[in-house]
Amino acid sequence: MKKVLEGSQAVAEAVRLAKVSVISAYPITPQTHIVEFLSEYCSDGRLSARFLRVESEHSALAALIGAASSGVRTFTATSSQGLALMHELLHWTSGARLPVVMVEVNRALAPGWNIWTDQTDSLAQRDTGWIQLYCENSQETLDTTLQAFRLAELVNLPVMVVLDAFYLSHTYEPVDVPEQELVDRFLPPYDPKFQVDTKDPCAFGSLVLPNAYMEMRHNIAMAMEEVLSQFPEIEEEFAGIFGRRYGSVEPIACDDAEIILITSGTVTSTSRQVIQDLRARGEKVGLLKVKLFRPFPSEMFRRILGPAKKVAVIDRNFSFGASGIFAQEVRAALCNLPSHPPIFGYIAGIGGRDVTTDILEDIYWQTKKNEVPGKESIWMGLQEVDHATESF
Amino acid sequence: MTEKKKIIEAIPLLVPHSYLTTESNKTGSWRFLKPRYEEKTSPCSTACPAGEDIGRIEMLTTRGLFKEAWETILRENPFPGACGRVCYHPCEKTCNREEFDKAVAIHSIERFLADNAIRNNLNPLLERNPAREQKIAVIGAGPSGLAAAYFLTLLGYTCDVFEAMPEPGGILRWGIPLYRLPPSVLQNEIARIEDHGVRIHTGKQISQRFLEDTRNNYNAIFLGCGHSRAARLNIPGEDIDGVEDGLKFLLSIRQNKNPSSNGTVAVIGGGNTAVDVARSIVRLGGKALIIYRRRRQDMPAFEQDVRMALEEGVEIKELLTPAKIIYDNKELVLTLRQMKVVGEDIRGRALVEPDGKNPDEIRVERIFKAIGEETAEPWHSPPEEGEGILSMNNSVLAYRHRGPALVFGGDLTNQTKSVVHAVASGKEAAIALDIFFREGFDAIGPTLKTCMVGNGTSPLSMEIYMGGARRSRSPHIVTYEEINTDYFQLTAKVSQPRLLIEERLRTFEEVDLKISAHLATREAGRCFNCGLCIQCENCFIFCPDMAVIRDNSSQGRHINYDYCKGCGVCVVECPRNAMVLEEESYEESSGGKSGSS
């Protein structure tokens, strides 16, 4: 049924439809509405789950590790500082092969306190063994969250569904909320591959010596690789029931593009407009939206970007001492192709600064003008700072 | 479902989870110290001349197993009823509990167990050796003779006991007054000895000829005749009418010829006989004065009896010796010379010599001599050293080429003249004879050493000699420091009730009254059971490695050396020092550390 929902509520609806059993979360702007909606649902019975009002994000994920180990479906949500605090346990969750689902609202990291959208927080966790899926709008958010449970429980890896702060979390959009019946057809009850059981006691997560640890990590690597083929299949099934599909990546007008822009999150929506405008002016430009970031679908990037003349990656994040993170991953995916286009890296929208159509056009023209990238990363829209007076 | 299975097969899961136990790690290989169950010897059992297994007796009593506790006594001593009353209990003086609060009242418990057996008409079940062909004659049915016959019977021999008096018992019947040992108790204990097969022939005086007479076919003769002739004072007036033999006086009381006695009576001597005479006088209505030539603390009489005598009004005059007795005007005048202490002998007894002052005189109704006894006949005295003569701790064996072997015991050979020493004699004689018959004269000495309790010149244990469980105990005597007193609480010692002094003076009824089973059990619970395992299971409770395993063995558990790390907690937490911690030896197994049992 189509409703106008706040993005946070779309998440809550997905969690409700997925019949999650244990929720544990700690409030942090801009995730708070998710937590509040879920509290309401639990309180009025729309969702019969145990909601643990833990005292920190670290404890939130710790509680879910306990709950998931005990064989129930689990969910949490967080952002920025909270995610950073969870870092140790992000590794733990994937290492323990627990299918926890998290909605991560991209928010800048402090100091200074900045509650607006920035991708550095989720991308800084790219090594933790979590599947990462980036969403562009609220419908995609709801759909992806449902798919996340299916995917996590299939490969036994935790899944992070990532949204932009405020643009998605606090903005109202029309969302088609599916019927419970249909969701049940797509997402059966959780059937754990292992759990603690007093009738069949076992110790989980003990000391592992070098003679076995490597194989366990390789096992995780293999599971991650499986996702590349399993996620499309899940999307296929989802499309069959609900009629919607997004793709691990979505190429827009890339077939004959000379320059391809790469974006993720809500910047993609703005970019769709810019591409249309440029095409109308005869520019051979394309757009590649990245949804699946972990595992990184390198093969798809090679196939789509290979023929292009230039690639411009727009990163709303930065890895200090290196470059924008999407740009790094794209360069790594392409580096062994015998010939591949140069990759231009642009940094925009850090700390919630608007990524306007002007900036995006500017990125296109800069890319077109230069044969090869002048710098590793070009920061868009930087102001001059008078350090004497600290005026911008 | 099949789709899931397909996927699982395609993506098998490898998570850190357990599917084995830790049992394959034989942590016993870590050990450099090894604990072991080893019971040891309690000091009380070595101080008891009969070597009673006191720690075990108290353990069984605490559990309410009164019959088993009583049987444990009977293995080493057929007279618990008598000893529980009249023994001077040297055991209590070595009791480790004394350093904690107060020594255990071992004698009270022994008496309780004996009385309980009498009251409930219990029949003991004791180990006995198969019948042997040798026959032994015992002269004298006193404690040593009866004990000898009893132990010899347990060892399989046939015994005939010959007693000159009309009833058996010796000093137990004729010497020890009723207020210390009621006749019913004695009756019962002698009856039990007879139940074991001992034949007692009363009214049979034995002459020296008996020793040579081979017609009787006795292979050995035990002489337990005792010292029945009073020693003489050797002073003028000794034979005047009214100057009597103390022991004969006690005998006459027991023969119900109860002479009354008013007025003051002097009792010369400081031993048990003197005290018994004095206390009997008091009960007959008279006043008793004990005249002793040394100090009160030098008196050979048992301390508890001296104390009770004083409570009952007996007066002790120390450092006085009789010089002369004359009869004057219906009274006896006793001249006393004062003595002074000039030093102490190696045992701490005063060395005295006359003071030189003018002698005193006291006027009394009667005078009793109780300065010691001697053998009634010269052939009662054991021979001195010589070929074929073996002097043991409590007896002397004389082996002759012709005729039966002779064993002298009891007061004839014991330095300390007590019932328990008499029992020790009888036991020693029995064991010595058994060794003599089986292995010959030369084997006696060495074999006796193997059935001692503890080490050094310690008492003999019949149980050890007969190969009982006590044999496996270490001779190490447990000290107070080796007891883990954390497991004991200060508890008051039982106070055995007594007749009030006024009551005592009117009657020959037993002075010490009985205690209840509850009190006996509680008192027995105070025993540390030094060196014994009482199955408290501390070792099992505290083992961090589950290496103490309960089983059906007599120990009740064993140590699993595959896993025992030798931490030693069990040994320290054993309150009774019934374990040892030794260095692990690596030579046991071939090459490398020994890990398994």
Place this chain on the structure above:
Amino acid sequence: MQLKVSEREYMYPGHVACPGCGAAIAMRLFMKVMGEKTIIVLPACCWSIIAGAYPQSTLQVPVIHSAFETGGAVASGVRAALDVKGDTETTVVTWAGDGGTFDIGFQALSGAVERNEDFIYVCYDNEAYMNTGIQRSSSTPYGAWTTTTPGREWKKMRKKNIVEALVAHRIPYAATANIAFPEDMMRKVQKAKEIKGARFLHIFASCPTGWRIPSEISVKIARMAVQTNIFPLYEVEGGVKYTINYTPKEYPVKEYFKLQGRFRHLIDSDLAQIQEMVNEDWELLLRKAGEHS
């Protein structure tokens, strides 16, 4: 002491605890009361290793190893899951060392207790971060040497009173226990097992390796801690009702200290001061229990 302890073991031998390890004794006795319907959450501590390396386990109940500071939180999650599944018989237990309880794990513990999560939290206290090599924790007693308080830097802070901290949360049940008093300890475990809500047991578990004592006096030293009033045995119900379980006779603290290498550096004036501190704390406890000295 004729304590009857059941024969059934819930631990297998062959674990790698040091000889005489108090923590091993504590778990063994604890599990004899808890039985097989128990799930143990095990944050990083000595027991993480004692529990066995992959693929072995020494415990006969399910174990969830967890990160150091998560003891209280993981247990909360397990309990929530069991509730959702309708399991009313299984008890969730967190078994943590002093590090994971007093210090890094304090937040999660406080959170779980404040929420009155239905679980038993057991801290076996060997008074330092023993697993990582005897470093100081807030549970290390005043006067102790550790590898991070060596020489003149011996710990001059008092031991944190964890029971008091949790009593301030109005925890339904909190109690101290000691491996040398197995009867008292097992009674408290049984009591805790029968109560709902958050329950905390502070078990004194000696460590021969870290305290520098011969392994055989491991239990004896633990007993002396109670006898000298250094580690009193008491329970607090509902955050208000104090019951002292054991009143020792006079036993000066220096008897306890002189047997341990970790206190070897203390001089008479230090010991006198510590005696005063111990007396002070004991008086305070007596007042709380409504008793007088």
